[in-house]
Amino acid sequence: MKNFGKRVYEHVQHLAGEIGCRMIAAPGYHTAGGYIREVLEKCGLDVEAQAIDFPYWFAEETRLELDGKPMDAIPNVFSPPCHAAAPLVPLGTLAELEAADLTCCIPVLYGYLTREPLTVKEAFYASENDHRVVQALEEKRPPAIIAVHPQLHKRWALIEDCQFTIPSVTVPAGEGLRLIRSAGQTVSVKICSQSKAGKAKNLIARRTSAAGKRIVLCAHYDTKIDTPGAWDNASGAGALLTLAESLAESPSVPVELVFFGGEEYSMSVDQAYINRFDRPAEDILAAINLDGIGHALKTTTVAFFEVPAAIEQAARAVIRQFPGAMQTEPWPASDHSWFYPHGIPTLAISQGGLLNLDFAHTPDDNLEWISPEKLEEAVDLTEKLIRLFV
Ligand SMILES: [Zn+2]
Structure with a gap:
């Protein structure tokens, strides 16, 4: 044939x-x-x-609001559901992340921290620094994470690890700019997602x-x-x-x-x-x-x-x-x-x-x-x- x-x-x-x-x-x-x-x-x-x-994961609704005004955001794949509101903290390096107190804050990750998708925990190609980023986030357990996409006009999810259990969303670069300029203001993240046995x-x-x-x-x-x-x-x-x-x-x-x-x-x-x-x-x-x-x-x-x-x-x-x-x-x-x-x-x-x-x-x-x-x-x-x- x-x-x-x-x-x-x-x-x-x-x-x-x-x-x-x-x-x-x-x-x-x-x-x-x-x-x-x-x-x-x-x-x-x-x-x-x-x-x-x-797991079979899907999200029904995602809402991100800055001071009550809606923003463009997508849920990160495998994100657990959440409904949280807290002041936002911009973080651009591992040093800033490791020094931050995130118990009652929502970090906005940008720059070095989101130059690439967050590496999955099981990945054989993960570098020492990649592991430290994931480890720091898990130790600090913020109520939610916002990741700023490193490419203009792209919006695929920056975190997609079914073993990573902190709720998170990705925003386009333009929304990232608005967030970075609003440090300390209250941001609210609502993710309605489900993870079913599959x-x-x-x-x-x-x-x-x-x-x-x-x-x-x-x-x-x-x-x-x-x-x-x-x-x-x-x-x-x-x-x-x-x-x-x-x-x-x-x-x-x-x-x-x-x-x-x-x-x-x-x-x-x-x-x-x-x-x-x-x-x-x-x-x-x-x-x-x-x-x-x-x-x-x-x-x-x-x-x-x-x-x-x-x-x-x-x-x-x-x-x-x-x-x-x-x-x-x-x-x-x-x-x-x-x-x-x-x-x-x-x-x-x-x-x-x-x-x-x-x-x-x-x-x-x-x-x-x-x-x-x-x-x-x-x-x-x-x-x-x-x-x-x-
Ligand atoms: Zn392929």
Whole structure:
């Protein structure tokens, strides 16, 4: 089967266009999981759901008021509910935060403290300073936190850690300016949010007959809140479904397909997959992760991790057959990070160019930008790379 582009586009259209947001444990996420399972079963694969408890969080209403006047604010993801009013204290550095008495104050975090999203507690990439910021906030336990977004005109949540239990909101830069200039005045934060018991699921598909060493092809199917996630990562999930359909015609290729369910908000959900192996490198020949492909304004990239020299050389020759694609530096993130630290040869297929922060994780990551030709290129390339490991 060829003409991958059209087929992948149909899957992307279904996941991002018809289903839309697939935030972990939310209804759209489970609908997407059902669709993935259905396609895989049609290919004759056995599908296993590795289910992990994870809360289904949503907010119904958020109000921020400065001296009685409403301001623009969004609740941070996983924020507990609250209704608090207290004088506001602007804080721009770790030193200011560590020195502040926040028992009866609401801190407005800006500058250095919100130059990046607050790092989740379980993150392996968190720096010492990142940990100290989280620790100081938890020790001081202010009634609520206001975070000022570091980019003009952007408004995604700056705190999104289900283990961080202080209520918080994010405000756009313009509102941050008003707040900073109103230090000491009373600000009121009301968040009506709910966190219900739910499940996250990694979906794992293989042929009944497949045993022993296999090549893992993976992509995450979850999204951030408030985005259809067409590029990130309906594209990768759609590509994997198309490869499942294509490989159904090549039963001799030993593949295991993994649709990760927690990439955006939970490392532990995705890590649960690799944790099932005693010695992952003995069972997994190679891993190929697809995260973010098919954007019309981006360039298809392949990064290598722990790939033996001979295979890397052959892979480079394959990439040369696709003049629109290129090799790129290794980038330690996403779901390929579970494999190469075990010495498993790993490839990450993605795209570079247009800055991700401009559109990924926002409502702008929609179908409009997705190009069937770019999808075709990435999937055709992936299929040829898989065969190097057989
Ligand atoms: Zn992604």
